Amino acid sequence: MQVSKGLNVMIDDYPLEAKIRSINSTKLSLIDRYGFLINIYSKDRKPTSIFDESMGKTYRLYQ
Secondary structure, eight states, X not given: OEEOTTOOEEETTEEOOEEXXXXXXXXXXXXXXXXXXXXXXXXXXXXXXXEETTTTEEEEOOO
């Protein structure tokens, strides 16, 4: 997963089509094209986990 400075999100080299719901220093909250919530959590400006409302799961990201 990559999040660009322009807040474009790529997962496995595919762009995630979503709109920004909110953002702060540790969480980027998005709404995907189906209306589901996606939260990307970060530490030290690097993504650490992602919550996918459509699956009801949080996935840890390994660097």
